Amino acid sequence: MEIGIDSFITTGAYEGPLNTAGNMTAMDSLINRIVFAEQHGLHVFGLGEHHRKEYLDEAPAVILSAAAALTKKIKLTSAVTVLSAADPVRVFQEYATLDIISKGRAEIVAGRGSFIDAYPLFGLDLSDYDALFTEKIGLLLKIRDNEVVTWKGKFRPALVNQPVFPRPVQEKFPIWIGAGGTPQSFIRAGSLGVPLMVAVIGGETHRFRGMIDLYYEAGDKAGYSKDQLKIGLHSFGYVADNKQRARDEYFPGYQKMIGNLAKERGWSPPNRRDFEAQTGTFGAYVIGDPEEVAEKIVRHSESLGGISRFTFQMDNPGLTDKQVYHSIELIGTKVIPMVNQLLGNKSII
Template sequence: MGEDQTVVQLGLDTFGDRTIGTDGTPTPYPQVIRDVVAEAELADRVGVDFFGVGEHHRDDYAISAPEVVLAAIASRTERMHLGTAVTVLSSDDPVRVYEKFATLDAVSGGRAEIILGRGSFTESFPLFGFDLQHYEALFEEKIGLLHELLKEDPVTWQGALRPPLQDADVFPKTAGGIRTWVGVGGSPESVVRAARYGFPLVLAIIGGQPARFAPYVDLYHRALAQLEQPTLPVAVHSPGFIQETDELAREILWPHYKTMYDRIGRERGWPETTRDRFESEIEEGSLYVGSPETVAQKMADTIRTLGVQRFDLKYTSGPVPHEHLMTAVELYGTQVMPRVRELLAAQPVP
């Protein structure tokens, strides 16, 4: 992660959305997972820098054990870094998180990364026996323990919600440590927490104008300085979709995006989305949808505006058929990434 914005890191994220086939029927979960592995193989071939896999425990997403999927991807790829988007640390155990990712790091030849988060859904809490009343406290306590475990020395630790550890040594050790990020959705407290522990920051910008997150980037850097932490990278995670033309990208994505948005909306009390809102989010918000040139221009603008060192495009939004996702991945690597770097070289970050 150098400071040269002409070599900014460019990645892809997926939650393993349950897709539909060309006949409109839902794809079986095992096939969705195999398709994600195929998408990752293609991403590696076309030069993508990072591939992130989300963790969910609900029927519209196929991936509940991202580390297993990432290990399969590691065996079929050679260069890109592999991580979660995100690991729901609050309902996991820090020791197991360390062990799983240290193992993935070995399998992948040092390419494993963790992105920690509290998760935007809560199904994992009752599933694994955690009380949602402890939502904040669980994350705060567990991130502190994982921070100690990542040092790869024996750990003595005590908290309020998990049994203590006394001089506990955890294996396997890694060759060079595991890069660990914290994903945040816009909470100042979360931004400062990432700085306090010395973790790089991922901003999940999934709606509205990206520029509104500039104060969080500034807060993070000020917090790092005040806490006497080294300068660390900031990344952006945002949804998008790429096809050969703007019109084709919008027409393919719209019905699937609406399916996804309206389902979540029914759970959270949002009104149904409209085509006008969808178009507005593409034009002015945080949906990176269109031809390679359109998406590259918008990505470069966000990278400049926020001064970030990595951009991860979530290339799946709803049950878009696998064949369209493969096209999006290929266009991202072969056309969008080179164009973004070209644009940043011509007009660097101020």
């Protein structure tokens, strides 16, 4: 199983002005974390895309290219590319270039985004939310599979016998679909025969099994065998030397981060009781000591019928660099070996 980290580069600037010096420090820290993750045996590092003051990931391919120049093995992926608000030709060109720089380590996880900020920013109508993604993921896959493209759609000028360059290093460039809790997204990924990255940021992970079944059923109907499809899982996660310390260190920043989001969306603010429930046996959050975390990753995998990748969402304004680096070290030196042992040293990728 591949295990890694997804980051959104949180700046903590929920209120007040942006800090240029702070942005530079945050960017340096992010790139250093990617290098550190590779050094400690993590398999993949993903970078999200937001267009908000509290994040610094508006141009993920640029940032990942900087990391690619400093690493040799770790896979570098978007998490997710907000494809609905982008031109698939440019997205493909950017990540094909990243694939060249990284010598074949780039991937795309494409999605619609959990925030709507990109739509007014790029002059898009939110009522086209689903139609935009449906058209653009189809074009992106067609470009991936064909050097010369003829295509016509609603939201972009047509392409007529148009070559698209550069071409990536990988013969079958990996393009995943990122999904939350919408059954249609699971069905779409299966119908297209692409890997599915599932973000479970609340509730009980095993409750997603029904939608995973929809993914495989759609793939089967489209002519894809189960071994051609694969599942990744993304959840809030953090590792410390003991269970209580992990929870105590993670909660204050989590409360601030989710509290701001709750205020914006009219949700109830997070509390410690609900947080503890999410870190429990069946909750989605993978927060604890190495043994607890490894066991929970495997339990999540079994409940979903087998996953090939797990990524920690570790961004948290309450964590220090020292705490994050130690967590990454524990993931690489303890969690990954424990997961391999629990799986019987047999890969399910």
